[in-house]
Amino acid sequence: MTIGRRAAGTAALVLASSVLVTTAAPASAATLPTGARSLEAVNYSGHYVRHTGGLGRLDPVTSTSPAQTRLDATFTVVNGLASPSCHSFQTRDGLFLRHHDWRLRVDANTGDATFRADATFCAVDGSVAGSVSLTSYNYPNRRIRHRDFGLWLDTQQDTAAFRADSSFRIAAPWAPRTNRNPVIPGLFADPHVISAGGRYHLYATTDGYAGWGGTYHKAFSSADLVNWTDHGVVLDHGPDVSWADDSAWAPAVAxxxxxxxxxxxxxxxxxxxxxxxxxxxxxxxxxxFRDALGRPLIAAGRYSGQAIDPMVFTDDDGRSYLYWGQGAARVVPLNGDMTSFDPAQVRVITPAGYNEAPFVFKRNGTYYLMWSENDTRSEDYRVAYATGTSPLGPWTKRGVVLQKRLEAGIKGTGHHSVVRAPGTDTWHIVYHRFAVPAGNGTNREVAVDRMEFAADGTIRPVTPTL
Structure with missing residues (x-):
């Protein structure tokens, strides 16, 4: 299945057709906010969707309910695993609400197409104002409904009882998040952040796919690196790129x-x-964004190592440099059009310990080359750096600045970018890590932390935070 705007559009068409057949009037798409939320049944006041023993249920929840009950009744609404126009519901322990044999349950994301579809639901208007119904992405004629207080995926019926049983109010979370990270809800990796137009802009790999097979890129923006606006899909390899249709990895913007x-x-x-x-x-x-060339800028096999993880640094004189590569790090000055370069100027700059994800910035006349070491599937994925006197080096390795923090359950910290608050010497590092607590090398999330410098210009070790 190719996931992206094409698949989402197909599902929406099927959904619209199904609704027209089975209801007196077509339902319309409903707005569903992302972030931590609880879902209350419209016809059982005070009863909320929760999970217990791995199964989805409808149970009463109050402020005096046990802490675990309130946690079990809280979900993070995230980007749909199978379509960015729909939604998935992640538990506080990293599992996803999905249907299996028509029963709603919570399971770990395996990343395959079947799981992603089973765990994706599209919101339409519910039976009362302000409520929503959740239609299955892969069975659009079925909706989540409560039956004998269990949650099921049932075929839609044109009855008042069914409409009420399948409608939910989006409520404040019973167990609100108190941590700063992850900064954007859901599974994303390889974040790149820039400052432009008075806002920070974040681009990331959409994660949660077996084999990292995501097909589209999204953009987010923020005034403070804390509260982010989702601008949706900005480039989809399916309809937008003629030479690629998957592996939408590591977007970087200049x-x-x-x-x-x-x-x-x-x-x-x-x-x-x-x-x-x-x-x-x-x-x-x-x-x-639109494909500028209609072909790759760097074709597979043109250079040794894998052609991934691009990054562009622009120096004070306006000259821009393209860095890229897994296994080998390369750099080349870009021409003024930003879409071409002289192959004779390509240079290998691979530092010791390098695996992938080069990133370059400049501070107080010193150039910093940063990169990720070890494999992204390893909990030991980490960030190291070197300093130099030009964008081309030579480079002197300085050491590791970001790595796992097992006492906090933080693993696999890497593939980062760095941004300076305009007009200040305040810096932040934006990176991905295994989703806490149940993530792995394909279920990752984006975090932001301060990055500080010693008096001699070296980077102080960054403590990753929850």
Whole structure:
């Protein structure tokens, strides 16, 4: 299944057709906010969707209920695992609400297409004002409803009782999050952040896919690196990129020529597993972006190592440099059009311990080259850095600055970017980690922490936070 705007549109068409057949009037798509929420039954006041013993139920919850009950009745509404236009519901212990044999239960995300579809639900208007009904993504004629206080995925019926049993009010969470991280709800990785137009703009790999087979890129923006606005899909490999239809990895954006250039990794689902680098362009940092070349900027096999993880650094003189590569780190000055370069100027700059995800910035005349060590599936994935006197080096390795913190349950901290608050010497590092507590190398989330410098310009070790 190719997941993205095409699949979402198909599901929406099927849903609209199903609703027209089985109800007196077609239901309309409902707005469902992301973040921590609880779901209250419209016809059983004070009864909320919760999970217990692995199964979804409808139970009474009050402020005096045990803490575990309130936790079990709290879900994080996230980007739909199978479609960005729908939603998935993540428990506080990292599981997802899904249907199996028509019963609603919570399970760990396996990342395969069947699980993603089973755990994705599209919101339509419920039976009373302000309520929603949740339609199955892969069985659009079925909705979540409570029956004998169990949660089931049942075929839609044109009755008042069914409409009430399948409608829920979106309520404040019984167990609100108190942690700062993750900064955007859901599964995302490889974050790249820039400052533009008075806001921070974040781009990330959409995660939660077996084999990292995501197909689209999203953009988020924030005024404070804490509260983020989701700007939706800004580039979809299915309809928007002719030479790639999956492996939408590691988007990185640079501003030049009054425009915004997104560099990204892409692959073909047809069996060619080799990755290539592309570049897309937009007049806005929030997209939409369009493929600038109609072909890869760097084709698979052109250089040794895997062609992934692009990043562009622009120096004070306006010259931009493209960095990329897994296994080998390369750099090349970009031409003024930001979409071409002289192959004769490509240089290998692989530091000791390097695996992937190069990132370069400049502070007080010193250039910093940062990268990720070890495999992204390893809890030992981490960030190291070197310093140099030019964007091309030479580079002197300084050590590891970000790594796992097992006493807090934080693992796999890596593939980062760095941003400076405009007009200050305040810096932040944005990175991914295994989703806490049940994540792994394909179920990752995005975190932000302060990054500070010693008097000699070295980077102090960053303590990853919850």
């Amino acid at each position: 501003a030049a020529n009054g425009r915004y250039y997104m560099y990204f990794s892409g692959g073909a689902a047809s069996g060619n597993t080799a990755k290539q680098l592309g570049v897309a362009v937009s007049d806005s940092p929030t997209g939409p």
